Amino acid sequence: MEKIGRQVRLPLATAMQISLQGIRIRLGRALVTLSGVVLGIAFLMSVITGEFINAAVKQEREVRNQTTLMSTFVTSEVGAVAGKTLSVAVFGALSAPEQALLAGLAAEHATLRAYGYSGTGVTAVPAGRLGEGSALLLVLGDNPAPGIALGGLMAGMVQPVALDARLRTYPDTPPGRLEHFGIQSAEMLAKAREAERQQGFRTRWIVIISLLVTVIGIANALLMSVTERFKEIGTMKCLGALSGFIRRLFLIESAVIGFVGSFVGLLVGLAFPLLAYGVTFGFPAVFSALDGKRLALSALLCLTAGTALSILAAIYPANFAARMVPASALRSNV
């Protein structure tokens, strides 16, 4: 008598081969499942890409608006800046709008005397001589309490007028007029930030829901596919397939569909916002806003999420198929 052996686990390659063959032959059904993944992942990717572009474009606009606001202040104080002498005191690091403002003033041929700053078209002078012959003092930078008396800085000015880009504290009372320019109140900033937070929360929620719908869609399609293949699964079991093998067939099938679907989805999800924002803001602005590293990371996220969710969705259908008894192959009415 021959001893009863134990059925061997087949190598993954065999399951892979049979699975891929199944997908190729039932391409129509696979495409339906695939389109679900494509839609879900395309949405995820478009939200991520859209956020990138939006943030970048918005920041650029913000800088431009701030710069315009500040230069309007300057012109309203001194009129046309060409040929005028302006002094600049910089404490700490310059913000993007402040840099743009200085560059703009230099371009309009104002004579810039600066303390704590040097650049093209700017003459660096010591603190005590900053005010000599100047029509306006601009106090810039992110240091809120520089500890320098305004009186010293403004000495010798034609008109003792200072514009401060921050609400700074000084050890003395300013000798002339001190105004603040280009400042958004803390309250307004907080409000904008809160609105942004709310918007982000809402978007994340919609993305999560859409991914859940995708998962349910895949699970549903796979369950249908299992029911359709009742007889085939039973037959395979009659021929000696282990339950684990059947389970693996469906998991592999779903993983492959998930991976391909995610890949197509991320391409669609990248192209769509690029096109939409490109038409609105101009393509050069949008392309310069793209960051290769972040883009690669989000692509990786989409691929991983799509594949993982597809496998997750396949767990129940795959177990359902694996539990099927071999005798179900005998039923001729399914």
Next chain:
Amino acid sequence: MITPAQLEALFDLRDADDSDYVIRAVDVRKIYRTGEVETHALRGATLDIHRGEYLSIMGPSGSGKTTFFNAIGGLSKPTTGKVYIDQVDIAQLDPYELAWLRCRKVGYIFQAFNLIQVMSCLENVTLPMAFAGMSGEDARDKGMEILSLVGLAERALHKPAEMSGGQQQRVAIARALANSPSIILADEPTANLDLHTGEEIIDLFDRLKAELGVTIVTATHDLKMLKKSDRIVWIEDGLIARVSTPDALDIRVEEIH
């Protein structure tokens, strides 16, 4: 056509085993429970099947025929009683051993052929070999030899859908033979075929029995098939009502007419 020497190499024609019985069913009972309701599908069926025998099982629907058929084929375990396949009590087997047994000891043939539609004929035949751990060239060569045994070598790369019912059933028989089983279990193998192709299949079974010494168990109502059987088992009401020979059947048929 295949030579006897090749056949021998293919199927390792076995000497008479130490046991004459390839399947023994002893007091097999099967109870299905659906909620509170118990259905006694089998109520103590006992049967010994000889090695190399051609046995047909008959019975009206609901008689427990299918349940008995599944039990002796290792497709389901009886509630009580014993089923020995090649002297091994299948109730003792774990899922891995059961799969091994289904893969190598038993070849299944179905009423609706049950070929895997997405695979070619050859792939259908080599699938059980893959489950048995054989693949590549060896499996392909053996698959082609078995296909030529059933006379379909030239259709090896066709898909089942491109073939006639009789041809499909012949592929299914080739698949059942893939791992040289000692038992062929056929569930109404001619029911979906016309008279002529049905006869072809019956002749093929005859040849398998004569040339390979395979034990063939069929559930069938096909008179031609019944006539070729060594024994006919009648199942009624979950019990084996009687075991007769085809000669006795002829008389009964005439009585009916």
